[in-house]
Amino acid sequence: MARIIAIANQKGGVGKTTTAVNLAASLAAAPKRVLLVDLDSQGNATMGSGVDKREVAASTCDLLLGESTAAEVRVTTPEGFDLLPGNIDLTAAEIQLMDQSEREQRLKRALAPIRDEYDYILIDCPPALSLLTLNALAAADSVIVPMQCEYYALEGLSALVETIEALRANLNPALEIEGVLRTMFDVRNNLANAVSAELTEHFGEQVFRTIVPRNVRLAEAPSHGQSIVGYDRASRGGVAYLGLAGEIIRRNNQRKKADKAMETA
Numbered sequence: 160m161a162r163i164i165a166i167a168n169q170k171g172g173v174g175k176t177t178t179a180v181n182l183a184a185s186l187a188a189a190p191k192r193v194l195l196v197d198l199d200s201q202g203n204a205t206m207g208s209g210v211d212k213r214e215v216a217a218s219t220c221d222l223l224l225g226e227s228t229a230a231e232v233r234v235t236t237p238e239g240f241d242l243l244p245g246n247i248d249l250t251a252a253e254i255q256l257m258d259q260s261e262r263e264q265r266l267k268r269a270l271a272p273i274r275d276e277y278d279y280i281l282i283d284c285p286p287a288l289s290l291l292t293l294n295a296l297a298a299a300d301s302v303i304v305p306m307q308c309e310y311y312a313l314e315g316l317s318a319l320v321e322t323i324e325a326l327r328a329n330l331n332p333a334l335e336i337e338g339v340l341r342t343m344f345d346v347r348n349n350l351a352n353a354v355s356a357e358l359t360e361h362f363g364e365q366v367f368r369t370i371v372p373r374n375v376r377l378a379e380a381p382s383h384g385q386s387i388v389g390y391d392r393a394s395r396g397g398v399a400y401l402g403l404a405g406e407i408i409r410r411n412n413q414r415k416k417a418d419k420a421m422e423t424a
Contacts, residue, residue, distance in 0.1 A: 161194070161277035162411055163270065164337055165299035169322075170315040171286035174305040174342035174371065178403075179283035180207040181377075181396070182303075184386030185404035187240040191278040194233065196266070197245030198291045200253075204283040205244040209237040209384040212246040220248035223265045223294065224255060229273045238389050241277075253290050262290060263330060267298035279407075288322060296323070297330050301337035305371075308341055308354035316358075337410075338367040340403065345373050369403040371396065 166179045176199065183195040197204040198219055202212035212218075215234065221227035222243060233241045256262040270280060282295040296302065304319060306312045316339070327334050339362055345351055359366050371377075377396030380387045387397040 161192075161274050161280045162301070163274070163280045163282065163299045164301050164303055164407075165282045165284055165292075165295040166303045166305065167284040167292060167295065167319065168304050168306060168315060169286065169288050169319060170306070170312060173307050173312065174340075175286065176203045176207060176283050177377065177381075178303065178305045178340060178342065178371070178400075179204050179281050180381070181386045181388065181400040182403060182407070183208070183240045183279075183281050184238045184388040185400045186279050186281075186407070187238060188388055188392075188401070189404060189408060190239075191408070192276065193240035194243065194273070194277045194280045195236075195240055196243045196270075196280065196282040196295075198249065198266070198295055199245055199283055199285040200247050200249035200291075201285075202244065202246040203381070205242065205246065206384065207381040207386070208240075208242050210234055210242055210244055212244055215244045215246065218248050219243050219245045219266075220252040222269045223249075223252045225265070225269075229269050233273075237384075238386055245283075249291060256290055263293045263297045266294040270298055293326075293330070296326050296334060299331070299334060301335045303337045303340055305340045305342045306358075307343050308348075308351040308358070310350070310354065313354060313357070336362075336365050337407070338365055340367050340369070340371065342371045343373050344370045367403060367406055369399055369406055371399045371403070374399075 166175050183193050187193045205212040217227045217232045222232050284292045284295045372395050374396035376391045376394035380390035
């Protein structure tokens, strides 16, 4: 059964979509069976995966509204992972879902029939605590929080942690933080180093060892409809995301071993 990981942060511009696309491609290169869900109406994860958001026959909007199944909506990307594409229609979906019962559970129910077909399902969330983000967090086993190492990012992280705690109590008791990912990192920046140290002090093992640097090749890849793995896997950005995939796979294997040991105890 797939591990479902939401990639979320209420703050915009921290590398959520970059992480979603490049982690999906890196896990697929492992090789693992991967599904990427684009829940952002901007559709950037869709375009960055090499799929034209304007030409898809169906999108995650149709999925959430119950007009199409996940098997009908998904497409296979040029880099070998599957995608549930997103586009501007998601804005309409959010409005239509407002008055629906169990509206936060739509994505979870939609993914259930295909969950066994994958090792990992990644969800790219919009940069707000919207109904779409709540759907992602209700469906997820865990959350990756990408963040820049700057002062305001710490405040945003605190707010997200509080949100996750509230969701545990009311919507998804099993939800946990998969890890905090430091993105767009510049080792020459003293503030970035100070915030990074503070993160590690507060969150310990929950902070990924992998650090994603500022990297020109990483910024160029989406304009070619490719992940950094397809565009330039030997670049610093490529090495970082391949390393992140390895870290997630190791953590998941350790989790499975621990669960198995508890079952046999």
